[in-house]
Amino acid sequence: MSRRPASRVLSLVGGVGAFVLLLAAFVQLPDLGHVTHPYGTRAVQAALGRDTANVVSSVNFDQRAFDTMGEEFVLFAAAVSAILLLRRFHDEEEDAYELRVGHHDVWSAVNLAGFALLAPTIMVGFYVVAHGAVSPGGGFQGGALLATGLHLAYLAGDYRVLRRLRPVAVFDAAEAVGAAGFVLLGLSALLVGEPFLTNWLPTGSLGDLASAGTVELFNVAVGMEVASALILLLAKFLDQALVVRGGGGE
Amino acid sequence: MTAQALLGILLTATAVLGTVVALTRDPARQALVLSAYGLVLGVLMVALQAPDVALAQIAIGTAVVPLLVVLTVAKVERELSTRQEDPEDRRRHPSGPDRRVRR
Amino acid sequence: MSDVLGVLPYVVAAWILLIGCYGIATSRSFIHVVACLSVVQSSTYLLLLLIGWQTNGTAPVFADIEPGVPVVDPVVQALTLTDIVVGGAVTALLLALTVQLAKRQGSIDPEQIRSLEEELEE
Numbered sequence A: 001m002s003r004r005p006a007s008r009v010l011s012l013v014g015g016v017g018a019f020v021l022l023l024a025a026f027v028q029l030p031d032l033g034h035v036t037h038p039y040g041t042r043a044v045q046a047a048l049g050r051d052t053a054n055v056v057s058s059v060n061f062d063q064r065a066f067d068t069m070g071e072e073f074v075l076f077a078a079a080v081s082a083i084l085l086l087r088r089f090h091d092e093e094e095d096a097y098e099l100r101v102g103h104h105d106v107w108s109a110v111n112l113a114g115f116a117l118l119a120p121t122i123m124v125g126f127y128v129v130a131h132g133a134v135s136p137g138g139g140f141q142g143g144a145l146l147a148t149g150l151h152l153a154y155l156a157g158d159y160r161v162l163r164r165l166r167p168v169a170v171f172d173a174a175e176a177v178g179a180a181g182f183v184l185l186g187l188s189a190l191l192v193g194e195p196f197l198t199n200w201l202p203t204g205s206l207g208d209l210a211s212a213g214t215v216e217l218f219n220v221a222v223g224m225e226v227a228s229a230l231i232l233l234l235a236k237f238l239d240q241a242l243v244v245r246g247g248g249g250e
Numbered sequence B: 001m002t003a004q005a006l007l008g009i010l011l012t013a014t015a016v017l018g019t020v021v022a023l024t025r026d027p028a029r030q031a032l033v034l035s036a037y038g039l040v041l042g043v044l045m046v047a048l049q050a051p052d053v054a055l056a057q058i059a060i061g062t063a064v065v066p067l068l069v070v071l072t073v074a075k076v077e078r079e080l081s082t083r084q085e086d087p088e089d090r091r092r093h094p095s096g097p098d099r100r101v102r103r
Numbered sequence C: 001m002s003d004v005l006g007v008l009p010y011v012v013a014a015w016i017l018l019i020g021c022y023g024i025a026t027s028r029s030f031i032h033v034v035a036c037l038s039v040v041q042s043s044t045y046l047l048l049l050l051i052g053w054q055t056n057g058t059a060p061v062f063a064d065i066e067p068g069v070p071v072v073d074p075v076v077q078a079l080t081l082t083d084i085v086v087g088g089a090v091t092a093l094l095l096a097l098t099v100q101l102a103k104r105q106g107s108i109d110p111e112q113i114r115s116l117e118e119e120l121e122e
Helices: A003-026 A038-049 A055-063 A065-085 A096-100 A108-130 A139-150 A152-156 A159-164 A168-191 A215-243 B002-023 B027-047 B051-085 C005-025 C030-052 C074-105 C116-120
Strands: A092-094 A244-246
Touching: A003 C005, A038 A055, A038 C074, A055 A065, A055 A215, A055 B051, A055 C074, A065 A168, A065 A215, A065 C074, A108 A139, A108 A152, A108 A215, A139 A152, A139 A215, A139 B051, A139 C074, A152 A159, A159 A215, A168 A215, A215 A244, A215 B051, A215 C074, B002 B027, B002 C005, B002 C030, B027 B051, B027 C030, B051 C030, B051 C074, C005 C030, C030 C074
Parallel strands: none
Antiparallel strands: A092 A244
């Protein structure tokens, strides 16, 4: 195959050229660790003005909420497309043996660790979502934590246990509720005469759980959506890898 | 000075692990190295004073993406082995919307 | 630090970007391509965080520090945060496409994949 060495040489030449160009750009940047960040200063002032302790959450859900809405919908679309691609086709079937028995060749230490960590991880996931405006965390991180925490049940038991803990219809609905909830919360600002996605709820004092106005509610909506999307994605991939057979006249 | 040394060590580890990920050809092994790379990148993000980002990176890049890669490898290997047992399958049985176009 | 040494962290980000692109260009499996794409995306996260870093700054969370303490730039952290999660979902979509490719064409080698028109001509 003459394509392989040619592609290597071409990619090396292109890589060296791109490296030189990037280096030329990097020496013109301000020094690493410089202290003048005009956007950062203004973002911190705006966040403290609205009593939001976690400035990153404030930027995400209060100052740049429109972008976050777009990103949330990109996640929604990608998850729905992947789930659609991995659906069971008419010529595929589920392996009844796998569904009934599942695999048991896992170390008992892994089983024990999964069992012991399942409840604490779910709790930490809810904590991270709820405290998104106060300490590092938020909807995106907490949602990912919840999704991966649920799959500790797969380590603790087997696939049947996971299927029982994971009703797909519920998470389908939760994903849609999370995505729509974000938009509805934004529209609720219109009801009080403010522009779309304004933070209009009363803000408490800095560092309280009930501070920051609508940022907390946006966090919950995003957390629900991200967790459900990731759980559904993992559900489809696990189904395809473990259970679904056929697709070729089997 | 120790903060600079820590950053230097983490940056070097990130560069080395990133190279290893790109140069590992077997996707099943690559998933494991990708997981380690995600972890080191997460620690580097903590050293760069970005705890929120590190949380997301470790949750997604160390747990979710390598898991999806491993599941894809398992599924693809099974698909390719069944295809090899019966090579006429591809022509006889396309599943999808272009079925009606062929007639 | 002289100008050149001060650029080294950015060089690490550029290196990761380019080695990921090299991995994509010389790949023999689409799953390998998707993992290398994940590495390429992570280089942009690193670059963003490096730009926002301040030498004496701390994390931009005022839960346990007083307002007025210098913090690093929170705007680039917000950009990177949503980027990571959305990038993970797009990676999942690409892997689902790879599974479909294996089912339909029996191979995931980028050099053996035929386009849909070639397949329909059979």
